[in-house]
Amino acid sequence: MAEILQELNFIIQDKNRVITEKIEDKYLSDTLGRLKGTALAVVLPVSTKEVSGIMKWAYDREVQVTPRGAGTNLVGSTVPDQGGIVLDLTLMNHILELDFETFTATVEPGVILQDFQAYVEEKGLFYPPDPGEKLATIGGNISTNAGGMRAVKYGVTRDYVMGLEAVLPDGKVIEAGSKNIKDSSGLSLKNLLIGSEGTLAVITKCILKLVPKPETSVSAVVPFDSLGAGIESVLHIIKESTNPTAIEFVEKKVIKLGEDFLHIQFPYPEAKAYLILTFDGREEEVLANVQRAKNVVLETNALDFIKLEDKKLLEDVWKLRGALVKAVEAVSEQEPVDIVVPINRTAEFIGFINELEKESGMQMVSFGHAGDGNVHLCVIRGNRSQAEWEAEKSKNMSAIYHKAYKLGGLTSGEHGIGLSKKEYFLKETDALNLELMRSIKGAFDEKRILNSHKAYNI
Incomplete structure (x- = not known):
C-alpha cells in the first residue's frame, strides 16, 4: 500500500487528493448504498493531465479503475466491484467557456447540473436536459445519456453534447466532436462515449449545446379516474401539436406516499391518476398550446384541467414529483426501474404491471415520463425477509423486463445498466449486439481495466 501511495503521489502531488486509508463508504457504492465494493485508493484529479497520468499508471499495472461523479447513480455503475482505484472527478468542476456566438458552453465533467443550468439561465440561455437528480454531474449525465422530464420536447443529453475530450484507458487523450453543428466525418466516437457508463474512456471536458431561454413556462395538473385513461390521453395531446415540454x-397511490413524506397536498385528491403537463416558449404560443391541450383532455377522459397559476401550488406539485423515489424509500426498500417502451404501448405495459402486482402480492407503483414512454417503477420489498425479497424480486423483475422487450421496449431509458440491471439486460439483448459492444470495448480498452464488469461486459 505504501508503494502504491508513493507512486500515485508522484502523479498527484497533493496528498489530500489521494486516499488510501479509511475510505468512506460513499466512494464504494452508489446513491442507494446496497451494493458495496472495495478500493486500493480514491484519487481526485483536477486536470486532464492528472487523469491521463493515473490511467497510464493503472493500464501499465492492469489495475481496475472505476470513474465516478457525484455518486447519484442508481444501478451500481460507480461501485468498484473489482477493487482497484476509484477515480472521483468532482473537483474538475469548472465552467471553462460560454460562447454566445456558437451557443455552446465548455465545462469540466464534475460541474453539477443544477449549477450549470442556473448559470446559463442567468445569461439568457438554456440547457434543456432535466433529469430528476439535479445534483448529478454533467459527466455522469453524459455517461448514462440522462433524459428527464423535458425529453418529450427537447430530447435527451445526447442531443446537447457537441464534443468531448476524454482519456483512454492507456492514458492517451482524444477529442471527439466539435462546436460544428454538422458532422459526417467518419464514425462518431463522441456518440460511442455517450451512455457508455464509463466503460470506454474517462470524460474530462464537454462541449454542450445551448438554446435561448424560453420566455415563459406554464404547468397544469390533469386528473383522471384511472391511469390507463391518463396514458391514453397522451397520444391525443401530442397529435394535436400542443408541443408540451413535459x-x-x-x-394516486404513489402521490399519497409523496404527500405523507412531504406533508403537502396534491390537487384533486379524489382522482386515481394524474398527468402533469408543462409548456414553454413565447408567451402567446404557450397560452395557445395550453388551451389546445385543455380542450383535448377534457374532450377525452380528463376529470379537470388545473392550471398551476399559484406559485406555491406549482412548487408543491413539482417538489412532490421530484421526491417520489425518496417517498417510497421512506416506507420500504425498493428496486427502482426505468424501463422504456414505445409511447403507444405505455398503457399496455402499466396494465401488465398492475396485474402482476395483484398476482404476485408485491406492491409496485408507477410514475414517469409519459411523453417518451419512460416508465419509472418502484418494486417494493415490504416486510419480506432478505431471502424472500431476493427470490421474489428476481422472478418479478424478469417478468417485467421480458414484457417490456415483447412490447418493443428496452431495459433502461436513462439510469443505465451498471451492475443491478445487468442480468436482465444480458438476458434480453441480442447476442450479436452484445458481441459488437464487447468488440468496441476491446478496441478502446484492450486490458479491460475501466468499469470492466458493468453493463454489457461479462
Missing part, C-alpha cells in the same frame, strides 16, 4: 404521469 408530460409526466403518476398514480
Whole structure:
C-alpha cells in the first residue's frame, strides 16, 4: 500500500487528493448504498493531465479503475466491484467557456447540473436536459445519456453534447466532436462515449449545446379516474401539436406516499391518476398550446384541467414529483426501474404491471415520463425477509423486463445498466449486439481495466 501511495503521489502531488486509508463508504457504492465494493485508493484529479497520468499508471499495472461523479447513480455503475482505484472527478468542476456566438458552453465533467443550468439561465440561455437528480454531474449525465422530464420536447443529453475530450484507458487523450453543428466525418466516437457508463474512456471536458431561454413556462395538473385513461390521453395531446415540454404521469397511490413524506397536498385528491403537463416558449404560443391541450383532455377522459397559476401550488406539485423515489424509500426498500417502451404501448405495459402486482402480492407503483414512454417503477420489498425479497424480486423483475422487450421496449431509458440491471439486460439483448459492444470495448480498452464488469461486459 505504501508503494502504491508513493507512486500515485508522484502523479498527484497533493496528498489530500489521494486516499488510501479509511475510505468512506460513499466512494464504494452508489446513491442507494446496497451494493458495496472495495478500493486500493480514491484519487481526485483536477486536470486532464492528472487523469491521463493515473490511467497510464493503472493500464501499465492492469489495475481496475472505476470513474465516478457525484455518486447519484442508481444501478451500481460507480461501485468498484473489482477493487482497484476509484477515480472521483468532482473537483474538475469548472465552467471553462460560454460562447454566445456558437451557443455552446465548455465545462469540466464534475460541474453539477443544477449549477450549470442556473448559470446559463442567468445569461439568457438554456440547457434543456432535466433529469430528476439535479445534483448529478454533467459527466455522469453524459455517461448514462440522462433524459428527464423535458425529453418529450427537447430530447435527451445526447442531443446537447457537441464534443468531448476524454482519456483512454492507456492514458492517451482524444477529442471527439466539435462546436460544428454538422458532422459526417467518419464514425462518431463522441456518440460511442455517450451512455457508455464509463466503460470506454474517462470524460474530462464537454462541449454542450445551448438554446435561448424560453420566455415563459406554464404547468397544469390533469386528473383522471384511472391511469390507463391518463396514458391514453397522451397520444391525443401530442397529435394535436400542443408541443408540451413535459408530460409526466403518476398514480394516486404513489402521490399519497409523496404527500405523507412531504406533508403537502396534491390537487384533486379524489382522482386515481394524474398527468402533469408543462409548456414553454413565447408567451402567446404557450397560452395557445395550453388551451389546445385543455380542450383535448377534457374532450377525452380528463376529470379537470388545473392550471398551476399559484406559485406555491406549482412548487408543491413539482417538489412532490421530484421526491417520489425518496417517498417510497421512506416506507420500504425498493428496486427502482426505468424501463422504456414505445409511447403507444405505455398503457399496455402499466396494465401488465398492475396485474402482476395483484398476482404476485408485491406492491409496485408507477410514475414517469409519459411523453417518451419512460416508465419509472418502484418494486417494493415490504416486510419480506432478505431471502424472500431476493427470490421474489428476481422472478418479478424478469417478468417485467421480458414484457417490456415483447412490447418493443428496452431495459433502461436513462439510469443505465451498471451492475443491478445487468442480468436482465444480458438476458434480453441480442447476442450479436452484445458481441459488437464487447468488440468496441476491446478496441478502446484492450486490458479491460475501466468499469470492466458493468453493463454489457461479462
